[in-house]
Structures are given as C-alpha cells and as structure tokens.
Amino acid sequence: METLNTTSAAKLLYESDLVVFTIKTLRDIFEINSPDTFYLYLRKLTRMRILVKLERGIYVLAHRIPDAFLMANVLHGPSYVSFESALNMHGMLSQFPYEVTSVTTNKPLQKTVQDRFYSYAHIQPSLYWGYEKVRGALVAHPEKALLDQAYFAARGLRQFSVDEYDLTRVDRTQLASYMKRMPHAPPVQAFLQQIQKEVLG
Secondary structure, eight states: OOOHHHHHHHOOOOOOSSSSSEEEHHHHTOOOOOHHHHHHHHHHHHHTTTTEEEEEEEETTOOOOOOHHHHHHHHHHSEEOOOOHHHHTTOOOOOOOSSEEEEEESSOOEEEEETTTEEEEEGGGGGGGOEEEEEEEEEOHHHHHHOOOOHHTTSSSOOOOGSSGHHHHHHGHEEEHHHHTSSHHHHHHHHHHHHHHHHHO
C-alpha cells in the first residue's frame, strides 16, 4: 500500500483495535514495504499529533492513551502487574501506590513514561504464573500478588506486613493451592506461615 496518504493512515489506526503500536504492528497496518516511505508517514503522523511516541519503537493514539496496567505490560515484557498495584486493584491494600509495580522474567527495570513510574522485579520462570487478563492487561490474582509480595520480602527486596492487607478478599482454596507451588526455602516459608495463620487458620 505504497500510495497510502496520512489521512488514510490515520483512518487505519483509528479503526484498529490496538491501543499500543510497535514499529512492527504499524508496518503491518500500513502495508508499506519501503522503510523510507514508512518512516516518512510515521514522522508525519507524529508531527500531526495523531500518534504519540512513548519511547523508542512504541506509539499510542493521542486520543486513546491506554490504561497504565496495559502500558506496564507493553513497556517491558513478558510481565504482569503484581505487588502493591495488583493488591490495590483487588481492594486488598487501601494505599494507592504512586508507581505501577510488575514482575518480569526479563531483567529488572525502572522507567518513567509520561510522568508515570514503572518498576519491574525479576522473577524466575517457574514462578511466572497466577495472573489473568483484566481490561486487556495481565494482572496477578489477589492470592498471587500477596505471595509475590511475601516472596520478594523474604529476599529483602520488598516490605511485607500481613496487617496491611484486607485478607477477607482472598480465595482460601486458591491461596492454599498457590502456596504449595512456592519455594520451600525457610525465609519464604516464614512469610507464608504468617499468611496461612491469618487466612487459613
């Protein structure tokens, strides 16, 4: 589609179901083979404020800025939102975190995009589970967010106080199942026993 103009390009973007665009998805949408032509349109769309560049290779529609949790998934992956952000979303933590907290099997990372701070803690692939899609974003189940918090606290990387959380929202069966899958290292088990005492009795 080398004869594509900026009006047609904008229409294709607005009609897509995507909220975040990478260079690859944009090239697929525009069907432009020539790199020079593609980047010419990309510069025009950015200059016209149809597309907003978040960081290198990642764009969003100016009038359709995505949810912060979805942004967290896209900015550094594979990842899912966990810790305080997920606990707050599930109503288990009243304090609203100023950052969006996630775990990733990739390297740990911190970054600020559009005045919002995103942090990613590295988790081994064997513990990368216990999440679901919520409004398009991968978010830890409340039970897994709690266990992630405890696990990283056992490693001295996060704070954990069982009194801070509304544990009435925890699914006891789910929690018991998840706890069996956690590491058996004594520091981890010490935190898990606190949770077990409060929730499972």
